[in-house]
Amino acid sequence: MMKRCFLPLALLALASGCTPAPDAMTLNGLVYCAEGSPESFNPQLVTSGTTIDAISMQLYDRLLDIDANNGNLLPALATSWQISDDGLTYVFNLRTDVQFHQTAYFSPTRPLNAADIEFTFNRILDLNHPFHQTATEYPYFDSIAWHELVKSVKAATPQQIVFQLNKPDSSFLSTLATDFSAILSAEYGALLQKNKQLPLLDSMPIGTGPFKFREYKKNVLIRYYRNARYWRQSGDLDQLVIDIVPDDTKRLAKLLTHECDVAPIPRLAELSLLAKRSDFKVDQQTSLNVGYWALNTQKAPFNNVKVRQALAYAVNKQSILQAVYFGQAEEANSLLPPNSWGYNAQGQHRNFDLAKAKQLLNEAGYPNGFTLDIWAMPVQRTYNPNALKMAELLQADLAKIGVSANIVSYEWNTFRRKLRAGEHDSVLIGWTADNADPDNFLRPLLSCAAAISGSNRTNWCDSHYDQLIADAVLTADVNKRRQLYFQAQDYVAEQVPLIPIAHSQRFQVKSINVTGMHINPYGGISFTAAGKTR
């Protein structure tokens, strides 16, 4: 008999747990549903937008910020700066009231000073820096040839840092304002060195940003707590959770059930659905980005410029704009979007023309076409909301000129790793600007240095092109720079290492009760001022 009594009792105990207890505490937190896991917690080591969105603006600050409205530079950790007349010396004065994160694994004893800036940038520059070897590469900095550009980074006084350059670079300040130039703590570095735990610098982050790291479960979530000692005005969230939901449909479902408060780029097809509901707000903004089809120029037959030109003629961009972007994007003729000051409205355009494509293929010696792989990224980004669909459209276009295409896709981390190893024939990918400088498109996407560091997915390395973009940053004269960028873009249009497809509008959907969040046309998403009304 005892046994029979036990079960109802157990049930009762369970049920008492379910009775609505008075909410001891309503959790004041915000959930952002991201499309993938971050590769690292240090922006120096990555270029992927997924990672930058998740970590950069949340955990770190930069010396300078970019004004979201006009692209101008604003003081951040640096209060003011002077540039010498020869353009080789940059002096920054730092704020004195900035504290690093206080967490379970690190307690700072001093506020931010010039030693931290020195530590941060020398990690990339100085081969003998204790942390230089812990990372295999610094993709963004490698792509802009940081080693050739910067001679030294030294603290002049505790509140003053001096950058010495080897050559003038008119995009240098913009570089320091990108999401990649996040400032790390030298004191934390010293602690890790003492404990012989060097890799933790990039996985257990310490920064000065509005949120501090709490926990990370791969493919599940990232949890941040609010940094109560943040030096700027910030929102009133206690927690920011980044919920990792790679599946597009699930992300939309979670948004609809309010399990997510904010999600990036919804599928454009569902925008109208969300716009109709009163409990969501859809923000829209023109953004500096480009979605393109990169051809791996190191592989045959893509090393043949005629083949590349033929493929460029075979892409029906208009149908892609309709089917993939639902008209929320403009056709791309160059890497640079039309609202960039480096864009050339009179530049070379290549229209959809199958006859010309066939003719070029004939000239290249492929009258019967060939087979190629199109790698379609498995996640949606602003610049390409549905790469698989785009790949299918391309496949159909290419079939008309006798080129048969296989569509290849992997899980996002694997995809990026294989891409970096150059295993692809061609890939549908894109880029979102980190600052308003045209150099931010032209250099990381196509330069030789970037081919080595991995952000140049075409593996195209051309000395003429490199010379043009290098000359452009040597001068501070905007008109001269613009002319050089025009030349560079025309050269790219002729050589076709990649085929630009679209510049997309940027969208963000949030629950109506989320406040203080605006989409930023440059780089990552920021929750600094975010809050929630009840």
Next chain:
Amino acid sequence: MMLRHLARRTFLLAFVLMALTVFSFSLNYMFPGDLLSNITGLRDISNEQRQELSLAMGLDQGYLQQYIDYTRRIVAGEWGLSFSSQQPVLAEVRSVLPATIELATYALVLSLFLGIPSGIIAAVRKEKWLDHTISGFALVGYSVPVFWWALLLIMVFSLQLGWLPTSGRIGVLYEIPHTTGLMLIDIWLSDLPYKHAAFRDAIIHLTLPTLVLATYPTTVMMRFVRESMINVLEQNYIKTARAKGLNRAQVLLKHGLRNALLPVTRQIGLQFSTLITLAMLTEVVFSWPGLGQWLIDSIYQRNYTAIQAGVLVISTLVIVVNISTEVLHTFFNPLARKF
């Protein structure tokens, strides 16, 4: 008699486990890619490392010695690193397994609570409308594909009505310290200020996945208990008991149930492998961070070390449960002990 039976089963268990490790070991060779990477899970192996590792893994030895080394490593818990995260695979399995066990247990318990009584009722009311209703439900539940059923429930209860969440074990804002890995127990053990709210939230998150996962085993139980009960009720000893003046309820409880439920214990063991398969599907639909989702992600990422570990853990689990329910069954039912 029982001891001998136990010895036989243990021997069978050992044999099956050995076959399993042989299979798992041979996967190292059958997976594409570098052998040493497949074994260790290391991605980029330098030449010096290669030398050292080959020696450590005994790759210069014959296959037999390699296999012995391999099983020794499995037993010692050295399962290599996951290709994608470069973390020890065993630690990853440990962190995801409790979620699966939790889900599967609740579903199984629920299916027993629902399935057995309704099976009995259907048997007692054989060929009456109640029986037809229950059997009808059982047939539908038995045939409906689990992923479709899950999506249907999500559409109704989450997207239309907005009552229940679509995924996860608990709202992500709740931070529950990991002690046992079983969510409800962890919440119970914690001393968080929002303990009650968290508990409620976890239950709400559990509802749909448990319902979905319980559907199939519940219907199997219903059908099985009904059949078995009908069989028993036709036996002579039931008639005798009735003739001796026991009332219906007494007969049912004392004579019918005990005999009818005997085959059910065995059935639980047999259904366990189906349950695990369905749990994997359910986990994927509900983003339940359990072994199933982990394994399917690993397959998608071609994460060979993880696939190997997942296969090993799941098969071991299924075999152990199978054999132990059979032993239990034999223990309760002397008739099954004839060899």
